[in-house]
Amino acid sequence: MPVSLENSKLIYRGLKGCGIRLLSALPETWLVHLIQIAEDDPEMRLVRLAKEEEGVGLSAGAHFAGVKSAMLMQNHGFLAAINGIVSFAHLYKIPLLMLVSYRGSFGERDPWQTQGGNVTEPLLRAMNIPYSCLDASASVEKRIAQAHTLAESSLQPVALLLTRDLMWGE
Amino acid sequence: MMLRIDCLRAIYSDLEKCLVVTIMGALPAELQSLGHRPNFFYLQHAMGLASSTGLGLALCLPHQKIVVLDGDGSLLMNLGTLSTLARYKPRNFVHIVFDNESLLSVGGFPTATSTGTDLEGIARAAGIPQTCSVRTVDDFASAARRAISSEGLQTIVAKVEATGPKAFITDLGLLENRFQFRRHIQSLAAKSR
Ligand SMILES: Cc1ncc(C[n+]2csc(CCOP(=O)(O)OP(=O)(O)O)c2C)c(N)n1
Numbered sequence: 001m002p003v004s005l006e007n008s009k010l011i012y013r014g015l016k017g018c019g020i021r022l023l024s025a026l027p028e029t030w031l032v033h034l035i036q037i038a039e040d041d042p043e044m045r046l047v048r049l050a051k052e053e054e055g056v057g058l059s060a061g062a063h064f065a066g067v068k069s070a071m072l073m074q075n076h077g078f079l080a081a082i083n084g085i086v087s088f089a090h091l092y093k094i095p096l097l098m099l100v101s102y103r104g105s106f107g108e109r110d111p112w113q114t115q116g117g118n119v120t121e122p123l124l125r126a127m128n129i130p131y132s133c134l135d136a137s138a139s140v141e142k143r144i145a146q147a148h149t150l151a152e153s154s155l156q157p158v159a160l161l162l163t164r165d166l167m168w169g170e
Numbered sequence: 171m172m173l174r175i176d177c178l179r180a181i182y183s184d185l186e187k188c189l190v191v192t193i194m195g196a197l198p199a200e201l202q203s204l205g206h207r208p209n210f211f212y213l214q215h216a217m218g219l220a221s222s223t224g225l226g227l228a229l230c231l232p233h234q235k236i237v238v239l240d241g242d243g244s245l246l247m248n249l250g251t252l253s254t255l256a257r258y259k260p261r262n263f264v265h266i267v268f269d270n271e272s273l274l275s276v277g278g279f280p281t282a283t284s285t286g287t288d289l290e291g292i293a294r295a296a297g298i299p300q301t302c303s304v305r306t307v308d309d310f311a312s313a314a315r316r317a318i319s320s321e322g323l324q325t326i327v328a329k330v331e332a333t334g335p336k337a338f339i340t341d342l343g344l345l346e347n348r349f350q351f352r353r354h355i356q357s358l359a360a361k362s363r
Contacts, residue, residue: 022230045229047258050250057219061191061226064211064352066359069226088216088223092348 002169007137008033011099011162012041014144015070020097021045022062022069024055026077030101030167034072052077056084060094068148070097075104075120076113078159086127089157096157097148102133107164124159131159134166172307174268174330175200178239180311184318185209185237188264189355191224192239193217195275196334197268201239203335206342208354214344218248221255221265228260234358235262235318242269242283249292255323256297264317265298265325272332293325300324 012034015023022045023038025031038046049055055071062069073081078100089096103110104117124131130150134140144160151158174197182204190210192198198212213220224238245251245267255265271284283289290303300322304310310328317324 022226047225047229047254050253051248053219054222054225054248054251054254056216057222057224058226058229060219061223061228062230063226064223064355065227065230066352066356067230084216084219088213088219091215092213092344094348 003030003033004167004169005033007140007166008037010137010140011134011144012037014141016043017141018097018145018148019068020070020148021067022047022058023072024049024058024069025072026050026052026055026074028074028077028101028103030103030162031072031074052081053084056081056088056094056096059096060088060092063094070099072099074101075161076116078120079116079123082123082127085129085157090127093155094157095151095155097151098157098159100159100161101167102161102163105164107168120161129157129159130154131161133161133163135163137166140166171329171331172305172310173333174270174328175203175334176307177268177310177314177328177330178204180307181314181318184315188235188237188318189227189231190237190239191220191227193220193241193244195338197239197241199335199338199340202340202342208350210347211351212342212347217244218251220244221248221251224263224265225251225255225258225260228263229258231355232260232262233362235264236260237264237266237318240265240267241274242267242271242281242289243273245289246281246283246287252293252296252298252325256299259299259323261321261323263323264314265293265323266314267325267327268330269327270330270332274332274334275338278332290325290327293327298323298325301327303327303329305329
């Protein structure tokens with residue numbers, strides 16, 4: 001599978017560097033390595049979800065408990081989590097670090113991903129969620145740290161879009 | 171049939187040493203009418219996520235007892251939560267579902283539990299290790315007390331009447347509640363240090 005193991009490790013290192021100790025996840029192809037690395041790490045509590053919206057509650061609970069967390073999902077999972085983001089994270093000022101694989105954008109071969117790709121960035125903008133694309137390995141760790149810092153200082157959701165250029169090596 | 175407010179009154183003092191997360195609307199208004207405490211967090215929207223919030227708390231604070239006060243409508247909106255709870259089986263988690271067979275807080279529309287959906291059965295089939303259904307205040311109080319004072323994940327479905335207070339807005343701000351709750355947890359951590 002041409003999912004980049006190297007860049008997955010880099011992203012994981014970025015998360016660990018921020019002190020993330022709880023990771024909620026719902027898999028998709030691009031996230032396989034990240035989830036496996038988290039599973040193998042005794043310092044990380046990996047919570048496999050049935051639906052991404054649960055992750056908003058988990059991260060809120062972790063925040064109340066003083067534990068740093070992140071959410072791992074694909075953009076369709078972000079779509080599935082929107083009410084939780086608005087009605088919990090925004091309403092109650094909960095910091096969320098959301099790592100969202102950006103399917104359905106340039107280079108996408110799976111027809112079923114393409115609608116979600118169209119609306120991902122417009123929705124993030126409409127929801128006033130600060131976001132940035134992770135597209136080059138050189139800036140991955142720094143940008144994760146910056147996103148985490150902003151989420152914690154502003155007490156709001158912040159998104160990092162994991163792009164094809166970073167995640168997929170063909 | 172029993173009233174939810176009577177159930178809450180029966181276990182009010184047992185909740186003192188727990189972290190409590192509730193759903194929105196009528197239930198938090200009832201609980202606040204008995205007296206707000208800094209260890210109570212009322213999730214006044216985001217239907218379905220009270221139990222997920224409780225799971226986050228339970229996994230991060232294994233020495234605290236977490237009590238989630240859920241509703242049939244809220245749980246039906248996030249049935250997957252039962253499978254996630256059962257998967258991680260936090261031993262410090264008590265899941266109380268007040269099943270009034272109704273979306274009471276928006277005017278009382280019947281939910282699927284009114285036509286036979288069995289939330290205790292769903293919880294059991296999802297893998298929640300201990301489940302029960304109760305219909306009297308005495309049974310509720312002893313089941314809830316037992317669950318709070320023992321170890322292990324439990325779902326208690328309390329069949330209650332679909333009645334509640336007239337108004338749901340209290341003078342406790344959402345953010346005030348949220349920051350107070352987090353600060354309370356921090357003070358517990360400081361004490362145990
Ligand atoms: C996503 C979403 N849909 C609908 C509502 C409107 N709503 C608010 S409270 C509620 C009913 C909650 O029902 P239940 O969990 O059974 O608790 P009860 O009100 O009966 O105490 C509904 C439908 C909402 N807040 N969010």
